[in-house]
Amino acid sequence: MTTLTIEAREVRRRERLETIEKSLDRRHAKERRFRRMGLAAVTTGMVLVVILFSSILMRGLPAFWQATFYLDIHFDPEVVQVEARPVQEAGERAADFRDRDLAWQSQVGLVNWQQLIDDALEAELGEEIEARQTRDLRALVTSGERRALRDRFIDDPSLLGETKRLKLLASANVDVWIKGNIDRDLPDAQQQLSAQTREWADALHERGVIRNAFSTALFLNPDSRSSLASAGLAGAFMGSLFMMLIVIVLSVPIGVASAVYLEEFAPKNRLTDLIEININNLAAVPSIVFGLLGAAIFIGYLRLPLSAPLVGGLVLTLMTLPTIIIATRASLRSIPPSIRQAALGIGASRIQTVFHHVLPLALPGILTGSILGVAQALGETAPLLLIGMNAFVSNVPGSPLDQATALPVQIYLWQGNELRNFFEARTSAAIIVLLALMLSLNALAIWLRKKFETRW
Amino acid sequence: MPELPPSLLSLDRPGSALSNSTGPIIDFAPDASCLDVEGLSLAYGGKPALRDLTLRVPRQRVTAFIGPSGCGKSTLLRALNRLHDLDETVSRQGSIRLEGQEIHAPEVAVDELRRRVGMVFQAPNPFPMSIYENVAFGLRLQGGMSRRRMNDIVEWALEAAALWGEVKDRLRASAWSLSIGQQQRLVIARTLAVRPEVLLLDEPASALDPISTLKIEELIRSLKSQLTLVLVTHNMQQAARVSDYTAFLHDGELVEYAPTASLFTNPRLARTENYITGRMA
Ligand SMILES: Nc1ncnc2c1ncn2[C@@H]1O[C@H](COP(=O)(O)OP(=O)(O)OP(=O)(O)O)[C@@H](O)[C@H]1O
Ligand SMILES: [Mg+2]
Numbered sequence: 001m002t003t004l005t006i007e008a009r010e011v012r013r014r015e016r017l018e019t020i021e022k023s024l025d026r027r028h029a030k031e032r033r034f035r036r037m038g039l040a041a042v043t044t045g046m047v048l049v050v051i052l053f054s055s056i057l058m059r060g061l062p063a064f065w066q067a068t069f070y071l072d073i074h075f076d077p078e079v080v081q082v083e084a085r086p087v088q089e090a091g092e093r094a095a096d097f098r099d100r101d102l103a104w105q106s107q108v109g110l111v112n113w114q115q116l117i118d119d120a121l122e123a124e125l126g127e128e129i130e131a132r133q134t135r136d137l138r139a140l141v142t143s144g145e146r147r148a149l150r151d152r153f154i155d156d157p158s159l160l161g162e163t164k165r166l167k168l169l170a171s172a173n174v175d176v177w178i179k180g181n182i183d184r185d186l187p188d189a190q191q192q193l194s195a196q197t198r199e200w201a202d203a204l205h206e207r208g209v210i211r212n213a214f215s216t217a218l219f220l221n222p223d224s225r226s227s228l229a230s231a232g233l234a235g236a237f238m239g240s241l242f243m244m245l246i247v248i249v250l251s252v253p254i255g256v257a258s259a260v261y262l263e264e265f266a267p268k269n270r271l272t273d274l275i276e277i278n279i280n281n282l283a284a285v286p287s288i289v290f291g292l293l294g295a296a297i298f299i300g301y302l303r304l305p306l307s308a309p310l311v312g313g314l315v316l317t318l319m320t321l322p323t324i325i326i327a328t329r330a331s332l333r334s335i336p337p338s339i340r341q342a343a344l345g346i347g348a349s350r351i352q353t354v355f356h357h358v359l360p361l362a363l364p365g366i367l368t369g370s371i372l373g374v375a376q377a378l379g380e381t382a383p384l385l386l387i388g389m390n391a392f393v394s395n396v397p398g399s400p401l402d403q404a405t406a407l408p409v410q411i412y413l414w415q416g417n418e419l420r421n422f423f424e425a426r427t428s429a430a431i432i433v434l435l436a437l438m439l440s441l442n443a444l445a446i447w448l449r450k451k452f453e454t455r456w
Numbered sequence: 457m458p459e460l461p462p463s464l465l466s467l468d469r470p471g472s473a474l475s476n477s478t479g480p481i482i483d484f485a486p487d488a489s490c491l492d493v494e495g496l497s498l499a500y501g502g503k504p505a506l507r508d509l510t511l512r513v514p515r516q517r518v519t520a521f522i523g524p525s526g527c528g529k530s531t532l533l534r535a536l537n538r539l540h541d542l543d544e545t546v547s548r549q550g551s552i553r554l555e556g557q558e559i560h561a562p563e564v565a566v567d568e569l570r571r572r573v574g575m576v577f578q579a580p581n582p583f584p585m586s587i588y589e590n591v592a593f594g595l596r597l598q599g600g601m602s603r604r605r606m607n608d609i610v611e612w613a614l615e616a617a618a619l620w621g622e623v624k625d626r627l628r629a630s631a632w633s634l635s636i637g638q639q640q641r642l643v644i645a646r647t648l649a650v651r652p653e654v655l656l657l658d659e660p661a662s663a664l665d666p667i668s669t670l671k672i673e674e675l676i677r678s679l680k681s682q683l684t685l686v687l688v689t690h691n692m693q694q695a696a697r698v699s700d701y702t703a704f705l706h707d708g709e710l711v712e713y714a715p716t717a718s719l720f721t722n723p724r725l726a727r728t729e730n731y732i733t734g735r736m737a
Contacts, residue, residue, distance in 0.1 A: 268544050338581035342643070344539065346594040346650050347571030356593075357583060 056435070060428025066215035066229065067170035067178040069141055069204070071120040074163040075153065079115045082107050085157045108154055113146035114138065117168065124209050125200060136196040140204075142171040144227030169217055170210055172228040172422040174201050178210060181421045192421075218429060222396045223410065228419055233430055235396045239309050239389070239404030240378060240437075246313025246400060247320055247377050252370045254317075255324030259366075262325070263332045264354045283322035290319045291383025299387060306388035310400040315387060316377040323376065327369020331362040364449040371445035375438050381408040407434045490515035490654060490684040491536060496550035498528075498535055500543075505531045507708040508550070513654075518676055518685045520699035520716065522692070524731065528708040529688040533656045536686065537573035538566050554654070571598075574647035578659040580639035582631035582646070587623050590631045590642055594650035609649055617645035618675050637668025644675065654684045662690065673698050692732055696720050704728045 086104055088097040121137055122129050129137055145168045152166075153159055173192045176182050178201060188195055204210045221232030266272045294315030298304045304311050335358050343353040359366075384390065390409050397404035405413070411430045417423040489512035498506040505528045513519050521529045531540075538559060540546040552559050559569055571594070582590050591610045595601055601609075610627075614620040619641040623634070631642055640660060647655060657676070661669040676685055676698045689695050695702055696716060703713040704727075712719060712728045723729040 336581075338577065338579060339583065341539065341575070341577060342581040342583060342646075343593075344542075344567075345537070345570060345575040345577075346597075346647055347567045348594075348597050349567045350542075352567075352597055361584065 056428050056431055059425055060430075060432045062179060063425035063429035064215055064218060065212040066217065067175040067205075067210050068213040068215075069121075069168040069170055069210055071117070071124065071166055071168055071209065072163050073116055073120050073149065073166045073168075075159045075161060076116065076119065077161050079119075080111050080153070080160055082111065082157075082160075105154055108150060111150070111153075113149045116149060117141050117146065121200075124204060124207075133196060136194045136200070139171055139193055139197045140174055140200060142169045142227045142229035144221075144224060144230035145169060148230075167213060169215075169229045170201075172419055174210070175229060176419075176421040177201055178205055178212070181425070218426070222394050223392060223405070223413070224394055225392060228417075228422060231414075231426070233407065233410060233433055235393050236405045236407045236410035236430075237433075238397050239312070239393075240406045240408075242309035242397065242400040242404065243313040243316055243406060244374060244378060246310065247316045247374055248370075250313070250317040251320040251324055251373065251377075255321050255370070255373075256328050256366055258321075259325045259328030259332065260354065260359070263329045264358065265350065279322050279325050283326055286382075287319055287380050288382040288386065290315050291386030293318065294383060295386045305401055305403070307391045307393065307403040307405070308401050309389075309397060309404045309406075311387050312384050312389050312404075312406060313400065315383045316380060319380065319383065320373040320377045323373035324370050327373065328362070328366045331365025331369065332358060334365065335361050360452075364452045367448045367452070368445045371441055371448070375441040375445075378441065379408055379434065379438060381406075381412055384409050385412075407437070488515040489513060490555060491686075492551075492553040492556075493532075493536075494551045494553070496532075496535060496548070496552060498531055498540070498546060498548045501545040502547075505708050506535070509705075509708075509710050511703055511710055511713055513684060513686055514701060515684050516680055516682070517700040518680055518687060518698050520695040520702045521686065521688045521705060522690070522695050522702060522731070523705035523711075525690075527705045529705055530658050531708075532705070533575070533658050533686060533688055536654070536656055537570045537575055539570075539575065541566060571650045572652055573654040573656060574650065574652035575656045576640070576643055576647055576658065576660050578662055580636060580643050580663070582634070582639050582642050585631060586628045587631050587634070587642060588627040591646050591649050594646060598650070613645040613649035614642075616648050616675075616679070617641045618671055618678075619645055635668075637664045637671065640664060640668070640672065641675065644672075648679075652683060654686065655679065657685065657687045659688055659690065661694065669694070692720070692734075704731060706731070 082104070086097065086100045088094075118129070118134070118137055121140060148168075149166075170178070174197070177184075177193055177198060182192070191198065193201070201210065217230045218232045219237075220234055221230050222235030224231040262272060262275065294311060298311045298314055299306060304314075339357050339361065340353055343357045344350075348356065384406055389405050390413060391403060391405065392413070393403045393405050395402070407430065411427055411434065414423045414427040414430060491513035493509055493511050493513075496506055496509040497504065509532065521532065523529055534540055535548065536552060536559075540548065548560075554569070554573065557564070559573075583593060585593070588610055591613050592606055595606055595609060611620060611624075614623060619638060622638060623629075623642075626633075631639065634642060640663070644655075644660070660676075661672045664672065673694060676687065679685060680700075687695070687699060699716045701713065702716045702719045704711045704719065704723075706727060712723060712725050714724075719728065720732060723732060729735075
């Protein structure tokens with residue numbers, strides 16, 4: 001009987017081992033399956049990111065180089081008929097002098113600067129331009145360049161009578177034509193440039209008068225509708241910058257302070273529960289709702305100016321606050337309680353515990369959360385549309401109260417421009433600038449995180 | 457059954473039979489008590505963890521709290537320096553007096569109380585700072601101390617915690633670079649640096665290797681001449697080796713409290729005997 005039991009036991013043991021082995025196979029297969037699925041998911045994600053980025057780069061990068069004329073501009077005294085710039089005389093009041101100077105400047109503004117460009121082109125082309133061809137000739141250089149010539153002269157009146165080699169932006173249509181962004185075989189009726197202009201452009205391109213040069217206009221100019229080729233991002237960039245500053249200055253201190261108070265000092269009761277629920281809900285509110293709120297409160301009630309970065313910054317602050325509060329609370333909560341107990345245990349007050357021990361340890365998390373919140377605000381478009389920041393603004397804002405737009409809004413505006421052939425690339429270029437800004441912010445977040453983490 | 461050191465076995469036993477009566481048996485009347493716990497009840501969100509506990513902790517002695525897991529030893533220890541204050545779910549009745557003064561009285565500053573009643577936890581919890589800064593931290597909190605004096609106190613505290621020899625050349629190194637046993641002694645030094653009157657130790661050696669454990673035990677014995685120590689331990693030999701008095705707690709109640717020698721050699725209650733002989737978890 002004993003032997004039987006032993007045998008029976010042995011059989012049972014073997015069966016048991018078999019089941020374990022089988023289940024082991026099953027578990028391993030499960031793990032392999034899961035790994036493959038994970039790998040597939042990651043690969044899909046990576047492929048999509050690569051496609052996205054490369055398509056944006058491929059479309060946007062060419063826009064950083066623009067068809068540009070290299071022309072010898074002669075500041076012909078016949079055309080530029082102005083007196084010498086006034087100098088302040090002894091005993092003259094500053095206001096009087098300014099008035100005289102302004103009068104001189106408006107006189108300069110009346111000069112037919114286009115004539116200088118026309119003359120230079122005519123010289124390059126080496127042919128007599130008839131009056132009926134003026135239109136075709138003027139389609140070559142973008143119209144903003146005559147104002148650029150004027151400004152250059154105001155800065156340096158000694159140019160009078162001189163000849164100077166200058167870079168002038170080609171018009172948007174010439175840029176499109178030179179880059180081959182339009183089908184060259186389209187019939188005349190569907191071409192944006194006249195046959196004559198196209199012929200000239202090709203000739204000048206061949207002779208190196210028109211070259212593809214790096215476009216500083218894209219970075220230095222504000223948006224423009226009259227001279228599309230000189231439309232740039234400077235206005236939108238400054239608008240975004242002002243808003244970022246406002247968001248950082250307001251939302252980071254307020255958000256971190258509220259989170260620290262709620263997490264470390266506030267009593268846990270109905271009221272704080274309610275606040276917590278509300279903060280979590282606010283984080284999920286669609287951003288456009290914040291725009292509505294901002295329009296109602298800041299513009300409707302407080303009468304702040306429309307389209308101002310100040311209002312945009314305030315709206316984005318409201319939007320960013322919940323994100324920062326939640327991130328800060330999460331990182332405060334992740335500090336092991338032993339640190340708190342240790343500090344309290346040797347007689348630190350609650351404030352001392354929080355500020356000496358908990359906050360420094362939570363800092364990397366807080367910084368990351370804050371920067372990601374700010375980066376998110378930087379890319380936000382919808383709420384800005386509701387407070388008038390999609391207005392066309394042709395100046396670079398000098399203060400948060402000036403009219404301005406923002407980078408993502410500028411992208412949206414350019415995307416809607418009718419001159420698709422030109423603005424498609426420019427839109428992508430603007431996206432590249434925005435992405436570069438975002439990536440730098442994220443890199444900053446990572447760097448800060450590393451810097452504060454590796455202390456011990 | 458843990459073996460008792462001969463010194464304990466040689467003590468004479470008061471010849472009383474084991475009894476099964478309930479209610480605490482308290483077999484000592486220390487002349488100088490440091491902490492007086494009276495009628496202390498404590499509950500976590502309505503769930504009682506301590507029930508009407510009364511006991512006195514003698515000054516400049518080592519008192520051990522023993523009892524099965526979950527019986528409330530840590531809870532009692534934390535009550536002694538009001539670490540429960542931060543937890544709003546905790547409700548408490550009864551009083552605790554430190555040197556005759558009620559610690560829950562409104563005029564008592566809780567941070568000063570925690571300085572006077574220091575606490576060392578099961579897992580060493582040094583701050584993420586240098587060894588020196590860890591010990592100096594409590595002094596810095598108080599402020600107004602010269603650099604020299606601070607150096608002296610840090611050295612004294614590390615010396616007292618039997619760590620000075622091992623760290624004197626690397627005071628600026630991170631505290632986290634120390635071994636776990638050294639970290640625990642560092643934590644004790646940090647607590648000693650602010651000159652507490654009472655030192656509460658919650659299973660201070662349970663995460664340590666035997667040699668570090670011995671060092672901590674030696675340390676506890678040597679500190680007794682300067683302050684009052686309360687030790688929570690699951691290790692009966694340890695309680696027997698280092699403590700003068702032992703309290704056996706069970707289910708939030710004080711069961712038996714007596715000089716260590718008599719509690720281990722001649723427990724009055726069957727429950728106590730069962731526990732110390734390992735018949736009850
Ligand atoms: N923060 C807390 N919240 C709720 N209940 C708690 C809390 N801390 C302890 N308790 C409960 O109180 C009782 C006593 O716990 P305590 O930690 O004091 O036991 P202990 O004797 O120290 O046990 P151990 O020896 O395992 O450390 C247990 O039932 C435990 O579950
Ligand atoms: Mg415990």
